[in-house]
Amino acid sequence: MADEAKSFSQQLLGFWVTFATMFKKVNTVQYPEVKEPTAERFHGRHQLNRYDDGLEKCIGCELCAWACPADAIYVEGADNTEEQRFSPGERFGQVYQINYLRCIFCGLCIEACPTRALTMTNEYELADDDRAKLIFEKEDLLAPLRQGMIAPPHPMYPDSSHLNYYKGEITGSDPSQEPGGSK
Amino acid sequence: MTPEQAVVSVETVSAIIDGLEVTVPKGTLIIRAAEQLGIAIPRFCDHPLLAPAGACRQCLVDVEINGRAFPKPQASCTMPVENNMVVKTQNTSPVAAKAQEGIMEFLLINHPLDCPVCDKGGECPLQNQAMSAGRSETRFEGEKRTFEKPINISSQVLLDRERCVLCARCTRFSEEIAGDPFITLNERGALQQVGIYENQPFESYYSGNTVQICPVGALTGASYRFRARPFDLVSVNSACEHCASGCDLRTDIRRGKTLRRLAGDDPAVNQEWNCDKGRWAFKYLTTRERVKSPLVRGSDGELHEASWPEALAAAAAGLKGKRVGVLTGGRLTHEDAYGYSKFARVALGTNDIDFRARPHSDEERDFLAAVVTDLKTSYLDIDKADHVVLLSFEPEEESPIVFLRVYRQVRKRGLLVTSDAPIASRGSQKLNATLVKSALDISGLTSQSVILVGERAAEVEGALSAALELAQSSGAKLAWIPRRAGERGALAAGALGNLLPGNRPVADSAARVDLQSAWGVNSLPTTPGRSTAEILSALNDESLDAVVIGGVDPMDISVDALNQLLNTFVVSLEISHSAVTAIADVVLPVAAVIEKSGSYLDWRGSARRFDKGLEDAELRSDVRILSMLADEMGAPINLPTVSATAREIESLGSWDGAKPTMNKRAYVAPAVEEMTLVSWRFLLDLGTLQLGEANLAGTAKEARAHISSATAATLGVTEADLVVISSDLGSIELPVSIREIADNLVWVPRNSAGSQVIPSLGFASGAVKVAKR
Numbered sequence: 001m002a003d004e005a006k007s008f009s010q011q012l013l014g015f016w017v018t019f020a021t022m023f024k025k026v027n028t029v030q031y032p033e034v035k036e037p038t039a040e041r042f043h044g045r046h047q048l049n050r051y052d053d054g055l056e057k058c059i060g061c062e063l064c065a066w067a068c069p070a071d072a073i074y075v076e077g078a079d080n081t082e083e084q085r086f087s088p089g090e091r092f093g094q095v096y097q098i099n100y101l102r103c104i105f106c107g108l109c110i111e112a113c114p115t116r117a118l119t120m121t122n123e124y125e126l127a128d129d130d131r132a133k134l135i136f137e138k139e140d141l142l143a144p145l146r147q148g149m150i151a152p153p154h155p156m157y158p159d160s161s162h163l164n165y166y167k168g169e170i171t172g173s174d175p176s177q178e179p180g181g182s183k
Numbered sequence: 184m185t186p187e188q189a190v191v192s193v194e195t196v197s198a199i200i201d202g203l204e205v206t207v208p209k210g211t212l213i214i215r216a217a218e219q220l221g222i223a224i225p226r227f228c229d230h231p232l233l234a235p236a237g238a239c240r241q242c243l244v245d246v247e248i249n250g251r252a253f254p255k256p257q258a259s260c261t262m263p264v265e266n267n268m269v270v271k272t273q274n275t276s277p278v279a280a281k282a283q284e285g286i287m288e289f290l291l292i293n294h295p296l297d298c299p300v301c302d303k304g305g306e307c308p309l310q311n312q313a314m315s316a317g318r319s320e321t322r323f324e325g326e327k328r329t330f331e332k333p334i335n336i337s338s339q340v341l342l343d344r345e346r347c348v349l350c351a352r353c354t355r356f357s358e359e360i361a362g363d364p365f366i367t368l369n370e371r372g373a374l375q376q377v378g379i380y381e382n383q384p385f386e387s388y389y390s391g392n393t394v395q396i397c398p399v400g401a402l403t404g405a406s407y408r409f410r411a412r413p414f415d416l417v418s419v420n421s422a423c424e425h426c427a428s429g430c431d432l433r434t435d436i437r438r439g440k441t442l443r444r445l446a447g448d449d450p451a452v453n454q455e456w457n458c459d460k461g462r463w464a465f466k467y468l469t470t471r472e473r474v475k476s477p478l479v480r481g482s483d484g485e486l487h488e489a490s491w492p493e494a495l496a497a498a499a500a501g502l503k504g505k506r507v508g509v510l511t512g513g514r515l516t517h518e519d520a521y522g523y524s525k526f527a528r529v530a531l532g533t534n535d536i537d538f539r540a541r542p543h544s545d546e547e548r549d550f551l552a553a554v555v556t557d558l559k560t561s562y563l564d565i566d567k568a569d570h571v572v573l574l575s576f577e578p579e580e581e582s583p584i585v586f587l588r589v590y591r592q593v594r595k596r597g598l599l600v601t602s603d604a605p606i607a608s609r610g611s612q613k614l615n616a617t618l619v620k621s622a623l624d625i626s627g628l629t630s631q632s633v634i635l636v637g638e639r640a641a642e643v644e645g646a647l648s649a650a651l652e653l654a655q656s657s658g659a660k661l662a663w664i665p666r667r668a669g670e671r672g673a674l675a676a677g678a679l680g681n682l683l684p685g686n687r688p689v690a691d692s693a694a695r696v697d698l699q700s701a702w703g704v705n706s707l708p709t710t711p712g713r714s715t716a717e718i719l720s721a722l723n724d725e726s727l728d729a730v731v732i733g734g735v736d737p738m739d740i741s742v743d744a745l746n747q748l749l750n751t752f753v754v755s756l757e758i759s760h761s762a763v764t765a766i767a768d769v770v771l772p773v774a775a776v777i778e779k780s781g782s783y784l785d786w787r788g789s790a791r792r793f794d795k796g797l798e799d800a801e802l803r804s805d806v807r808i809l810s811m812l813a814d815e816m817g818a819p820i821n822l823p824t825v826s827a828t829a830r831e832i833e834s835l836g837s838w839d840g841a842k843p844t845m846n847k848r849a850y851v852a853p854a855v856e857e858m859t860l861v862s863w864r865f866l867l868d869l870g871t872l873q874l875g876e877a878n879l880a881g882t883a884k885e886a887r888a889h890i891s892s893a894t895a896a897t898l899g900v901t902e903a904d905l906v907v908i909s910s911d912l913g914s915i916e917l918p919v920s921i922r923e924i925a926d927n928l929v930w931v932p933r934n935s936a937g938s939q940v941i942p943s944l945g946f947a948s949g950a951v952k953v954a955k956r
Contacts, residue, residue: 060409062412066305089300115299
């Protein structure tokens, strides 16, 4: 008898939890209509950054590929020439691919990058219906051109060297860097 | 250990290194003795094949002799081990460890933080040893010394001076090994740097080795710059396809593409070196358009893509029951050449096969069959020789590793070198060679002497007989060194009219019966075959109906060769589209070196096997294609794979019955004309296998017509003036270089830019007219 009474009161307790929850604030988000901001340091899609005049920061050194525990990154370096300059200095990343089927978003590549060319955005919407589309190419990863940036290839800022770029002394572009601009 | 190290004095000394006793031959350096114990002392300048320099000071250790310690740590790469010596390396002596740490700190003061953009990153002795022997953090806060970078010290070698640790490996290599002291250490103190002379670029045939032995990224190859990281690469052992020296190579591949080749380590052959052609000339494969699928000439006279069964049927229909010749060229592997040889005998029923795609003679054919098949001369014989004779052979141009071996002995002990070249080439000058007119003028040879005969001896009647006579009368060792990698293998495989595989003479019925039973066939052709020139003229006058051609450039044979092929049925087995595929009736694509396995026989007759580099390559080796074609013709040769072919060659063995004897010819000195052209090829020239490598071509020697000062005076020209050299067929125009040469001779390179002798003049040597332009 006593057991039955106990069992009944426990059932009531259970229903009470259900009932009380109806008045609590809900955690459900109506995704994709509603999108919650991620944590500030959320590891999302990668981005290849630019200097403030638009030249790419990536030097094609492959240290990210080396650091990657999932072998998700493929890089091929190449020579900058006077006519075709994509980054300050001698070398740039000609091919840059990240395979998001493999990436585990650990961020070791970001730590390895010597020029801070590679960082992570907060973008997490990386699902697709085609495996090939999940291998992101360089143009998919490059940061958009902001105000005052010129799309490479173009020369370095007048009277500057790669060292000025590395020290953060280039804060914008010069009209002479435009395609067809005077030297 | 190289054989010559083994015969050094047997006197030994004992010492204690890190508490372990070691006994080594007297004169062994401490750093080498430590290696034997498995103790690695960090080093940059030390290289086992170069003279000790003590330049980098990284290998400092504590040394004590007879209980008395040196006051300061000593460089272990310059100090020989002595009895009662106690050595303490960084492992047991805090003083040595601290000294090494200090040296590393000094080296890194001016070394830029280039690792992310430096080609050496990931395989860099400086990176590795900075981690193992250096401090964990830098204390340097000043400005690093910088130089303008990179600078081209030649079109193929780049120098980043600020990365250099002044170990002098490159300068010592160039001087001691290559004999081309074109780079040196300039300036002093912090500004000391490797430099080239103002008027003489770093145009050495061996410059690539300096890139390989540079312990930092100061010297880099222009072709490989920024292409890959060591962890991207898959390395395969390979053999060099460029000459008969027989170098061991390492080929580095990234995603199905060859990115670089390095010298492998074979003490009996190339030691750790190779030439720039072997290192950098590999883009020929991607330059010309590859033949990817079989092609058959249709009724419209054009080549059309066809399936394999169609193409094989078309080829079989054109060959079956016909009189066919086979030209294999000198670039095949031993196994492929064997395939052609067996195909000619079994499927075509002919001995009309010849591998010689170059000027040749009947005397040479006899010489190859009777003499060369037995030669056992090796690199070791050169090392021990008292006199080296070069007959129609320029080692630096035609077999560069042979040159390095001879040069080493010339430098070490003043080895006597005699050459029959008409002009002292740069190679001859480096060897300090005495020039004579012909083999007849050479005397004083002993059984220790070595006679090296080149393939150009076939161009002078009686030259090979004279060489043989010289060797037989003196007991000297003889060697025949062809230019191309596949010729010795083709000879062993019997790709020659008078020889069957395994040195079996065609004329010997016992040898034929032996081969018949091994191959399981009822009969083999008995008539000795035609030579390359005879096959071509037989095709022309229709006493032959068809021809099977391997990788042959008709222009290497004669100016008419291509025309002689026009009205005949041609089956071409090729890697890329060429002059022959353009006129062929059936083209069958075959695999290139990196896409197949096989072996090359070098000039000594020793095999160097190599494996397939590109695993997913679709094309097959020549021997496989020929085997399918033979099946289609109803006369199978049963060689389905390269390894099956190698096994068959192995089991067939070499003929131990009677050898043909050499029918010696009298030496006929070349006719004295008013003006006679003489030529040989430069190592770097317009050769097919060097296509597509502009950086390499940039260091090729400039073509010049070499004439004597008397001739120049008669013509009224001075240095660098242009002259026209003409024959009935055409002419070439070259700047003059006035040199020591007979007055009636003019020397030009045979196949260089502006000087393609056979296509322009119609012959490789002979009477010409020379006039001022």
